[in-house]
Amino acid sequence: MDLRKLPALNALRTFEAAARHESFSRAADELFVTHGAVSHQMRALEEELGVALFVRTGKRVRLTDAGNRYAKSVRAALMTLADATRDVRSGERTRRLVVSSSPSFSARWITPRIGSFMDRHPEVDLDLLSTNALADFSRDDVDVAIRYGRGNYPDLHVELLLDEVAFPVCSPRFNGGQLPKTPADLLHVPLLRSDTDLWRPWFEAAGLPDATEPRRGVLFDDSSNLLLAAGDGQGVALARSSIVMQELVAGRLVRLFDVEAASPWSYYFVCPPPLLTSARVQAFRAWIFEEVKRFRAVYEQTCGGVRSGVNESGPLAPAAVKGRPSPSDVR
Template sequence: MTWSRRFLPSITVLRALEASARLQSFTAAAAELNLTQSAVSRQIRSLEELLGGDLFVRERHTVRLTQAGEVYAQEVREALGRISTATLGFRANPSGGTLNLAILPTFGTRWLAPRLPDFVAEHPGITINLVTRLAPFDFRMEQIDAAVHFGQPEWMGAELDFLMSETVVPACSRKLRELHGFEAPADLLKAPLLHLVSRPDAWKQWFAAMQTSVDQVPGMLVDQFAMAAQAAMSGLGIALLPRFLIEQELARGDLVEALNGPVQSADSYYLAWPSGRGDYPPLQSFRQWIGAAASAF
């Protein structure tokens, strides 16, 4: 792709716009940038002349963005953010590349993190930065190259690779199971059920898969798998958890299956990335590696 220089304002001018838009003041922007107010005002005016329209409405001692100015300023802020992130990534790893990856907390700590040393060993030039995200987001608003997604293969503005499905089991403490002596799926209603906020219909789907009709499935709400697992281990109730994420607890006996009732989830795990960014070399390497790791799991 080529760009015409006449449509590429200088970084100095764009920084003046970003600061003025964020602070809604030429004077405040000038103080932040160590410039004079008149210098910032001239830079904004020169940019408006290049664009052929006003970015700000000037009202005596205040300024505010026009509607078109708000859109343009947001796009400039995102572009400056990407330039800054790219520069930091290069400084951190001049010989390779950087991959900013969003992960689901428990999936990241239980499944991905133990396997990442293999990726690093295979690709020593790539630096991975991890952040947690619980739900899909707008890639245009985040400096993130890819994300692990659980759900349906749907993410606006993104492309996805299938990673793996999961099997969930009703898990609780051994003491709770001995107390209630669960024998049939309906028996689980004798104990409190722990509901994940991100999967509000999981218990209903489990009972349906077990061919058990229930009117209501009341219980306690928790927002993360780690909390649900800990609550179940403490005897607070029964949690519906992916078996592969609680293998250690099951092996130690901290958790037991309330009864034999494995069910495959309707949703699956995917790797998502912004449309059009699939050829980014660090992402290509990570896609190949995680795909192979997931298929072998």
């Protein structure tokens, strides 16, 4: 084939992002361009190929059958280019390990433990990339991602790392030390709000089906800031076990009640299949799964006992929770 007849690489990258999201707006955000630029590029690509790639309905788009087939081929080709680029970047790059995760998980779960990995593997130069943006392995210089979602990540190696539950926490000094004694008492105190962990499923697990989501007060989009506010005595927070455990062990926060709500999302270990066999990725994978085992032991020691609203297969087992919005992956 005459390579001069191929569409421009930039147009193919834009198409891959638009196809993956089935949204020109999300593709534009990911590529740091305008919605209009993505729309213009996609129309130009369709004209060049002589086939419709998207069906446009108002502000929404979806792939045609031809667009879906083309997206799979383009994604595979871009992944091959990304792998080839990694191979060319030899030398120091083979020592460098780039791990992407959300700021809260990186700060509250990985960072307190990462010293043991560095002691065990001084030959690895580790970069922790803390971002709420979804790592694009075909474009970003990332080896491994820890993603919080449902685990549906096509064409990637995906392993369940850690299931998640949430429960109320507050400062031991909250309300002058007069802490809520029953779940119903929470209806009369300030509840801190988060854009990822909602109170409604916990209320249902606690036997309060008529309780509503709090509508007033600050809305925190970062779990670390949520816990800082709780530690400052500003109210009661609904916290994920993986994010709050260090605060509980240190006594800066205390858990309220034996009720927890299982999250419909989990943490996943994700990487491109060709990278899974690399020494640096294998080293990190072995380390983080060992740390998860230790975390579960600490969880049982700190939060053990009879708990309501939890699947019988374990305290961190996932359970379906209705009425929840989808996270942006990664959170």
